[in-house]
Amino acid sequence: MRIGELDRAGDAELTADVCVIGSGPAGITVASELAGSGLAVLVLESGGRQEDPADEELNDYDNAGAARATPLQSARNRMLGGSTHTWSGRCGYFDDIDYAPRSWVPDSGWPIGAAELRPYLDRGARHLGLGPGSGFNDDAFWALAGRARPAGELDAELLRPYFWQISRDPVDRFDCLRLGPHLAERTAPGVRVLLHATVTHLTTDPAGGRVHEVEVTGADGRVRIVRAQRFVLAAGGIENARLLLASRRIVPAGVGNRHDRVGRYLMDHRCGVVATLGPTGDVGRFGKYVVRTAQGSHTFLHGVALSEAIQRREELLNCALWFQEVPSADDPWDSVKRLLRGRGDRHDLRRAVADAGLLARGARRRLFQHTGLPRRLDRIELRCMLEQPPDPDSRITLSERTDRLGQPVARIDWRTHPAEDRTARRAAGLAVAEFARLGCPAPELADWARPGSELAVPLTDWAHPTGATRMSSDPRHGVVDVNCRVHGVENLYIAGSSVFPTAGHANPTLTAVALAVRLADTLKALSGRS
Structure with missing residues (x-):
């Protein structure tokens, strides 16, 4: 993979068969999957090889909604490798119910199902420092790991086992994969990456039906033009929507925004501590495991999730819980x-x-x-992470304020909902009761999580912005179609979690990368290179 600086490229105009905007996990996956296909692929990255405050300033935004505990600037990394610079490496994949329309969750349902995406999960895992990409998030895990299932059964009508896999860096085995340092070593014929190349406008034909070129500003302030047959917008959960809206020179409402859907349905995961155990608590079979699979040694985190049955019966959102060991200062x-x-x-x-x-x-x-390793602990926390229902009024728009390049910054109106609070309380109570029934010491519920509590629910966002360019079969209800092509724009595609119609409870990166692999196959087929 050839990596260089835009300011040293020497070209006033650059051309490619496919131009990918963003070098995070979704964008690099598309580019890597296209490598060797005969297509000329150009990746444009706004930042450099290292984190730079001047680049990160371009992530500034105005907050008009719920307070965010995790500043989005810290998770929106403008640098080679994107969000893998700060991610935790924790990966899961969606449950079947996450793809299904649910009567109690307005605007739920994907136009594709779990079975359609499953073949791409294993291919996606290779891009993320994972072993298997599927077959590990429920009781199938034990066969995969070659281990006997622990004694004691969860009440399947209430809870089910859930496993997350932790990414591993191929060099630093104590860390998760950081894509940036490894990209130059990837064998990727036909792929060129330009750094300090900030896309500031998508220029279309007068009707907005085709992107002719994108304008790119370098660190020297000079604007260049990039032309390509097809463009893939992979700039992140906030920037994908912001850039479409900001490209309004020809189409005043923004590119792909004919039905006013761009930026709407913004979701995140709400997460927090629901109960605690003392430092000597025994989490038993609900703790962490390190297992050795046929693919090598990989780390898995074991937790529980609400069963599909109780979600349907009590009209709950999807939610998972796990024990988190909090090491003491002298660990x-x-x-x-x-x-x-x-x-x-x-x-x-x-x-x-x-x-x-x-x-x-x-x-x-x-x-x-x-x-897992025995730790010297301060305490053990029972934490939850749950989905949000899609809400068209939870959205990204443009602020009147501009950045140093003269571009409008994002205005984020992220909203929370009573259904999330009700789900969190119910899931916390069920988990504590089940642990006690199975002979584990019951964690002590937080005051807000106790039955009948009217205290505010202190769950925060988890810096997983999703949904603002959602997938839909009908252009009136979303931004991209089943192939991640922007409705009404023949050569513009979107990669990343912003295309999720719903977000489940699972960390989004593996699903986003699986969709990116699928998108790359689509692009190759359209070019006759499959």
Whole structure:
């Protein structure tokens, strides 16, 4: 993969068969899947190889809705590799019910189903430092891991097991995959990446039915033109919508916005602590596991999720819960990681030696029992993460304020709903009751999560913006079609979580990357290169 600087490209005009806007996991997946197809692929990245405050300033926004605990600037990384610079590496995939229309969730339902996307999950996993891309998020996990299912059964009418997989970097085995440092090493014939190349306008024909070119501003302030047969917008959950709306020079409402759907249905995941255990609590079979599968050693987090039955019966949203160990200040494992990375000091060495017994138990558990490391804990938290219902009034528009390039910044009116609060309380109570029934010490519910509580629900966003360019069969109800092509624009496609019609409870990256693999297959077929 050839990586260079726009300001050194020397071209007033650049051309490609496919132009991809954004080098995050979705954009790079599209480009990587097209590599070697004979298509000339140009990737435009607004940032550089490293995080730069000047680049991150372009992520500024005006907040007009619910307060956000995680500033979106910190998760919208304008740099090579995009959001993998700050992500946690945690991956899951959607349940069948997440794709289905649900009468109690207005505007729910995808125009494609789980079976259609499943073949692309395993291909997507290869781009994210994962082992299997599917077959691990329920009881099928135990067969995949070659392990016996633990004793004790959840009440299947209430809860079910759920597993997340943690990405692993191929070099730093203690970290999840950071795409940026590895992209130059990828074998990707026909793919060129230009850094410090900020797209500021999508220019269409007078009717807005075809993108002719995009305008790109370099670090030197010079504007260049990029022409391509097809364009893929993969700039992130906020920027995809903002850029479509801001491209209004020819089409006043913005590109692809004939039915005023661009920017609407903005969702996130709400997340937080619902109960706690003391530091000596036993999370039993609901804790973390490290397993060795046929694909090698991969880390999985074990939790529970609401069953489809209770979601339908009580008209709840999808929600998952898991135990999170909160290490104490004197936990030695971070010191060990720093020492193994060559970044430790004498204080780390002293701490590791003082806890040699704990470290020995951890090595034994990891090497022979394939389970999680024993930590010195401050507490154990029971956390939840749940979906939001799609709401057309939860949206991204344009502010009157502009950035240093003269572009309008995003105005974000993100909204929360009573159905989310009701789901969180119900899921927390069910989980605590089930753990007690199965012989685990019951965590103590937070005051707001207790039955009958009228306290405010302190769940926050999780920096997973989704839905603002949603997929739909009908152009009146969304922005892209089943192939992720913008309705009414023949050569413009969108990659990333912004195309999700609903967001489930699972972290979005694996599903977004699977859709990106599928999109790349579509582009190859259209070009006669499949």
